[in-house]
Amino acid sequence: MKLPESAEWVLHAAGSLAQLEPGGTASAARLAEHFDLPPAYLAKQLQALVRAGLFTATTGPRGGFRLARHPGDITLLEIVEAIDGTSPFYTCNEIRQQGRGAAPPEQCRQMCGLARHLHAAEDAWRARLAEVTLEDIVDGLPRGVQRRTRELLG
Amino acid sequence: MKLPESAEWVLHAAGSLAQLEPGGTASAARLAEHFDLPPAYLAKQLQALVRAGLFTATTGPRGGFRLARHPGDITLLEIVEAIDGTSPFYTCNEIRQQGRGAAPPEQCRQMCGLARHLHAAEDAWRARLAEVTLEDIVDGLPRGVQRRTRELLG
């Protein structure tokens, strides 16, 4: 039960783009050296954010990635789900209906209690991440960080 | 980001033991056939619950596993953590301090904002699971299920 390390990478990449002037662009290579990450693999993960509609990509010189929406309109949940997908942590395989102790269908009209609670917990997780936007992240940055990010990436 | 399937198995196994009379015991083989699960692998996972102090195991004929504590005193979180461990979903590798854009230490006195929110979300997940006990699960069972479980496993 772990998020891929690349989730951390794209969260920071998105945070960096959010610090630039609106529409600010940075290439995968530039972002990779900015955080000392494997360039080829980071590039692949950034593409996932484009597919998810969070980033917009432009080819050619001076091209790269930029935020597709306003930082206040992109949540941490969207970024995480772009990398990790939306499939639930816990999948109920209805093993209560299998084997020697299989429960008859009329006793399974409502969802398995275990699945209910596991899904509720997961919903709480997603709800928390959906509350936070890239704008919130930028606003929480210490003084001077944004200025330096713009100098190096902008 | 998925829980191992064995988490579902041991959650149901623990739920079944909770349905028996206090101190009720069931062997790994019996639990495996009760839910139609691979006996050898299930046995291995049940051992993890013993190591975690949730189950007590006894060898020999009429032996097997029983709850180490009262069902009302065993939470879903404990069961999940016995299988999946307690390491966080998101591990901050402080990449903000790496690479060309490395932030100086005086700007990293407080935890990375991304890590803070990811951990808060995870805490919400764990808190939900810590609220639910095996007793709650048994109480939520449809009529007749517990009777049948006792007939087959007790």
Add this chain to the structure above:
DNA sequence: AAATTGCGGATATCAAGTATCCGCAATAGC
């Protein structure tokens, strides 16, 4: 035309989850 950049596919490696089997120790019943 040339250089830069993203995109998709192919491939390789590594860790974790799934799964099985073995021998050993402990226990209950005879």
Add this chain to the structure above:
DNA sequence: GCTATTGCGGATACTTGATATCCGCAATTT
């Protein structure tokens, strides 16, 4: 004591997903 049952630890194998790289192609800027 003997035997059958059961949990325990270790060794092993397979599969899947994450990590990582490289290539050719398309698009765009200069």
